[in-house]
Amino acid sequence: MLIFQFHHFIKEEFVDAYREAIVTNAQKTVQEPGIIRFDVFQDKKDPAHFSLLEIYEDMAARAAHLETEHFLVWKEAVLGQEMFAENGKGDEFEPVFVSLE
Helix, strand or coil: CEEEEEEEEECHHHHHHHHHHHHHHHHHHCCCCCEEEEEEEECCCCCCEEEEEEEECCHHHHHHHCCCHHHHHHHHHHHHCCCEEEEEEEEEECCCCCCCC
């Protein structure tokens, strides 16, 4: 199991566009083989801060995700429009307890 949590900080004028793009990407991602979870959160206090929790069966599933058409469309939309206010931050986690319900 491979677990990543990413934090994206979006320029204020792109929050709605980013939200739309990441939801579209997430809806398609959860249909991919090897994807256990792909959750997207928006900070209540700072709506320009999004957090993604991504859980894959293994590195091969993550690598396959990074090559999907919907991920590449998301990447082009977000990076192409320079939506990030600052570089995203991400960490890999070791599972201790994961609820899949």
